[in-house]
Amino acid sequence: SQQGEEDPQALSIQEGENATMNCSYKTSINNLQWYRQNSGRGLVHLILIRSNEREKHSGRLRVTLDTSKKSSSLLITASRAADTASYFCAPDNTDKLIFGTGTRLQVFP
Amino acid sequence: DTAVSQTPKYLVTQMGNDKSIKCEQNLGHDTMYWYKQDSKKFLKIMFSYNNKELIINETVPNRFSPKSPDKAHLNLHINSLELGDSAVYFCASSHAGETGSFGYTFGSGTRLTVV
Numbered sequence: 001s002q003q004g005e006e007d008p009q010a011l012s013i014q015e016g017e018n019a020t021m022n023c024s025y026k027t028s029i030n031n032l033q034w035y036r037q038n039s040g041r042g043l044v045h046l047i048l049i050r051s052n053e054r055e056k057h058s059g060r061l062r063v064t065l066d067t068s069k070k071s072s073s074l075l076i077t078a079s080r081a082a083d084t085a086s087y088f089c090a091p092d093n094t095d096k097l098i099f100g101t102g103t104r105l106q107v108f109p
Numbered sequence: 110d111t112a113v114s115q116t117p118k119y120l121v122t123q124m125g126n127d128k129s130i131k132c133e134q135n136l137g138h139d140t141m142y143w144y145k146q147d148s149k150k151f152l153k154i155m156f157s158y159n160n161k162e163l164i165i166n167e168t169v170p171n172r173f174s175p176k177s178p179d180k181a182h183l184n185l186h187i188n189s190l191e192l193g194d195s196a197v198y199f200c201a202s203s204h205a206g207e208t209g210s211f212g213y214t215f216g217s218g219t220r221l222t223v224v
Contacts, residue, residue: 033212042113042199042215043152086150095205096142096165097213099152 002026003098004072004089012106019076021103023089030092032065032072037086037102046074046087079107112136115200115216122190123224130185130219132200140164141183142213143175144199152199158183190223197221 004023013019023032031050035043049056049065049072056063062075076083086102113134122128134141142165143155157165158177172188183200200216 035213037150040218042217043201043213045212045214048212088152095159096154096157098154099144101149101151104150 002091002093003100004032004091006087006089006100006103008103009101010104010106012108013079015079015081015107015109017079017107019079019083019105019107021074021087021089021105023072023074023091023100025070025072025089025091027070027091028093029067032063033090033092033097034061034063034072034074035088035090035099037088039085043088043099076105079105081107081109083107113200113202113214113216115198115219117219118217119220119222121222121224124190124192126190127186127188128190128221129187130198130200130221132183132185132216134181134200134202134214136202136204136214138202138204138214139180140203140205141177141180142201142203143183143185144201144215146197146199146218148196156183156185187221190221192223195221195223 007022033048034046037043060077065072084107088099088102090097140159142157146152155169156175161177174186177183197218201213203213
């Protein structure tokens with residue numbers, strides 16, 4: 001099993017700007033998942049990208065996956081104050097997801 | 110109609126006590142998990158059950174004992190609570206396919222404070 005390593009640890013932007021978060025991992029994967037955690041709440045599944053996919057979109061979210069570099073990125077376009085949260089990536093290759101410490105995103109109005 | 114529900118939401122107790130946290134999912138998922146999130150937001154998996162059978166047991170003290178009466182429930186009992194057990198405990202569930210899970214659904218967490 002492996003965990004994803006998110007980068008940066010923290011990110012502050014203004015509303016309307018785009019936010020990009022990166023994830024690196026070490027071994028082969030079946031898929032990679034991104035989650036959001038609002039303060040005091042549980043994690044919410046955002047998007048899953050399979051190992052044979054390179055890019056996936058969901059609303060204002062865009063996820064890319066580069067299996068040769070063992071990395072993924074999450075782009076949130078036209079950010080809103082409500083996007084303020086921690087974002088976690090989770091490489092999936094076994095029977096459990098192991099999470100890193102996440103990227104804390106702060107979006108200022 | 111909460112998909113994964115945990116009770117209680119908050120739990121304050123003294124050192125040495127025994128306490129339980131309950132979790133129920135109504136999604137029909139076959140696998141359930143317990144995670145512990147510390148003050149630095151690091152989420153650590155503790156246990157996993159698939160169809161009532163224990164499949165993952167990470168390095169967790171024996172004072173922690175999960176119980177799964179059926180595949181929709183996974184409870185966590187903690188004996189002789191210690192200060193270091195203070196954390197937020199999350200229950201989660203998932204349904205696995207051939208290429209991994211389709212995504213986990215988390216409960217809203219139980220904030221345990223040991224005084």
